[in-house]
Amino acid sequence: MTTFPAPAKLNLFLHVVGRRPDGYHLLQTVFRFVDYGDSLSFTVRDDGVIRRVNPLPGLDPEQDLTVRAARLLQQETGCRLGADIFLEKRLPMGGGLGGGSSDAATVLLALNRLWDLNLSRQMLQELGLRLGADVPVFVFGESSFAEGVGEKLQPVVLPPAWYVVLVPSVAVSTVEIFTSRELTRDTKPIKMSDFSTGCGRNDLEPVVCRKYPQVAECLEWLKAFGDARMTGSGACVFAAFSSQEEANKVFSVKPAQMAGFVAKGLDRHPLYDFIS
Numbered sequence: 001m002t003t004f005p006a007p008a009k010l011n012l013f014l015h016v017v018g019r020r021p022d023g024y025h026l027l028q029t030v031f032r033f034v035d036y037g038d039s040l041s042f043t044v045r046d047d048g049v050i051r052r053v054n055p056l057p058g059l060d061p062e063q064d065l066t067v068r069a070a071r072l073l074q075q076e077t078g079c080r081l082g083a084d085i086f087l088e089k090r091l092p093m094g095g096g097l098g099g100g101s102s103d104a105a106t107v108l109l110a111l112n113r114l115w116d117l118n119l120s121r122q123m124l125q126e127l128g129l130r131l132g133a134d135v136p137v138f139v140f141g142e143s144s145f146a147e148g149v150g151e152k153l154q155p156v157v158l159p160p161a162w163y164v165v166l167v168p169s170v171a172v173s174t175v176e177i178f179t180s181r182e183l184t185r186d187t188k189p190i191k192m193s194d195f196s197t198g199c200g201r202n203d204l205e206p207v208v209c210r211k212y213p214q215v216a217e218c219l220e221w222l223k224a225f226g227d228a229r230m231t232g233s234g235a236c237v238f239a240a241f242s243s244q245e246e247a248n249k250v251f252s253v254k255p256a257q258m259a260g261f262v263a264k265g266l267d268r269h270p271l272y273d274f275i276s
């Protein structure tokens with residue numbers, strides 16, 4: 001059995017700049033990976049069966065993004081091999097940390113290698129986009145300025161940072177927030193060259209805070225220590241610090257009922273070198 005990481009992402013800012021005719025939203029965002037996430041283990045099978053060894057409670061294994069990613073790879077390549085997939089879940093579902101998307105990307109990257117398929121990064125990104133808007137960036141593997149629905153990616157260089165991430169005890173549905181009437185969809189697009197750390201905001205944040213007071217409460221607490229933001233469609237919120245000590249210090253004084261973690265910002269996905 002071989003084990004592979006599936007890191008979380010943070011959206012350092014997230015602007016909704018428009019809407020496509022199919023209802024998907026046009027975004028501008030910066031993605032950063034952190035050294036905290038799920039991990040996946042695979043045993044290759046020669047009978048073609050894809051099996052989730054430890055299904056997530058309440059989620060039909062056929063709907064699990066790991067299984068859907070593996071089947072998509074089989075369909076596209078005609079590969080006759082299968083896999084047992086074991087998922088160690090640490091990332092909260094509906095947390096805005098991209099857990100399901102990262103799991104799917106790790107399946108694409110890992111099985112591309114374990115099944116000896118040699119698909120290019122570009123090809124895997126395209127397959128990823130069919131599974132979800134957040135999947136391509138995990139395959140792309142670098143901190144990115146993203147546009148489109150999140151699939152048009154350009155690498156960015158970010159300063160070292162340690163993040164305090166708070167995990168409110170609610171799962172936020174991404175669809176619910178994007179289809180909400182109060183969401184503003186007309187933020188003026190910025191140029192990538194205008195981006196600097198700390199710029200912008202998360203346009204989904206006011207909508208989520210109104211619907212989920214626990215998110216507002218975590219944000220308010222963290223704002224006393226830094227520029228706190230929500231990631232993705234929530235529920236998690238984060239603030240950046242320039243040293244691990246500072247981040248740990250803030251984390252150590254949080255109220256006991258607030259869950260969370262401290263994580264280091266990464267420049268690259270840990271599986272970046274899987275594709276040449």
Ligand SMILES: C[C@](O)(CO)[C@H](O)COP(=O)(O)OP(=O)(O)OC[C@H]1O[C@@H](n2ccc(N)nc2=O)[C@H](O)[C@@H]1O
Nearest residue numbers: 023024025101132133134135149150174175178232233
């Ligand atoms: C909010 C973010 O986390 C920011 O990184 C992502 O845009 C969400 O990406 P994701 O979870 O992979 O989302 P998907 O599974 O592709 O889409 C879930 C639902 O969210 C809405 N959605 C998602 C992405 C997007 N750019 N516009 C949307 O309107 C759509 O209603 C879609 O049916």
Ligand SMILES: Nc1ncnc2c1ncn2[C@@H]1O[C@H](COP(=O)(O)OP(=O)(O)OP(=O)(O)O)[C@@H](O)[C@H]1O
Nearest residue numbers: 064065093094095096097098099100101103134232
């Ligand atoms: N392997 C998986 N892990 C987590 N969720 C999964 C998985 N497969 C399918 N899902 C579905 O995807 C939904 C969103 O889960 P996810 O953990 O990706 O949320 P998220 O962090 O809010 O995502 P994003 O930031 O991409 O919006 C879950 O509620 C669940 O129904």
